[in-house]
Amino acid sequence: MSETLIPELPQELWRAGKLELAHGATHLVQVIRVASACLGMYLAEVETRGAEDLFGHGNAASWFAEIARISLGDARDTVNRALALNPAPVAGGETAVFAPATAAAAEDGAIGDQHIDLILDILRKIPAGEREGADKILAGLARHAGPRELAEAGANLLAHLDPDGNEPKDPEPAPPRREVFVERRGDGFWKLSGLLDPETGARTAAILDAHGARRPVDESGQADHRTMPQRYGDAWADVLDLATACPDQPGTAGYRTLVHVTVGLDALKTGLGTACLDFVGTITAREARLMACDCLMIPAVLSTAGEPLDVGRMRRFVTPGQRRALNIRDGGCAFPGCHRAPKHCHAHHIQHWADGGPTDLRNLVLLCSFHHRLIHHGDWQVRIAGDGIPEFLPPQYLDPLRHPRRNTLHHVT
Known part of the structure; x- marks a missing residue:
């Protein structure tokens, strides 16, 4: 095993350049992985000798959970990983390593627990005669690849070794498991949680990624500083808007x-x-x-x-006919510089209906949720110009003369 030392941290880390930060983080990742492999050797040895004889515990996992102050389940996972990567007794009094190539990569600090667990899960599905070659292939790939590539390679190996797959036990596929819980908290907010099958989860992640992209900077000059969970939350609201606007x-x-x-x-x-x-x-x-x-x-x-x-x-x-007319006139969010399409927009009453504002095209404008809130709570104002097109008056701190602005992104002029 290569000897790896923990590097000294700069006294003032904020002065470190990007290369120093990158090298330090990369080296510490390797240190953690090497230390994990060393720990595995100790745990495998404790399990081989017998944790009950050594420390009075029924097994190494129970003993490790106590000294590390972690759950028994996490300790059991760590011990099982250690036993697969270190010599263990086999028939005839000899010892063998279940995945020697993976063990070597772990000792070098090239792979971590996630890689190891993926490889071991794949190897356990491969016949013993083919396991050594598969171990070398997967361990070599894991040194330079991420978990997704590794999982795809493992699936390809399994398909190659068993192209027909396991014989189906039941011709009727089991229904996908999907659970969603919506719970109202005491402060009025709602907590959303659940469990989705792989297909639905992938579709959910894809649509949240698409709708949760950062907003481009518009003419208000406000950059998008939302965190990813905040952008996903806003994306969820957009998806609900699209669903409830569906005629069906x-x-x-x-x-x-x-x-x-x-x-x-x-x-x-x-x-x-x-x-x-x-x-x-x-x-x-x-x-x-x-x-x-x-x-x-x-x-x-x-x-x-x-x-x-x-x-x-x-x-x-707004009637369906009025909404179609708004979509044609505004082409999307009418706020200057906004790219949002009509399907993501609200029909905003310029003069609020509570103040006697009518619901007709001269008093309506399409706004995305962000700019709708900006108009209601900010210093921007919107009006319909003489030619029937919405125009926006910026705050005085942006333009002391408040020259009207229009969105030119949705129509070719």
């Missing part, structure tokens, strides 16, 4: 999400105060104003005395 959506007839909001009339007009969402949650009145633009929201507007003044005004919602 059960129970909604193509309208956006149906929710119930109870809000005071003054709060709805001013945007100050709170509203009750679906009788269980609380949102701000400003959020209620934003949702009311293009969401199938049934508002229960109350007077100052709590008397219901209005329950539902379905006529204010």
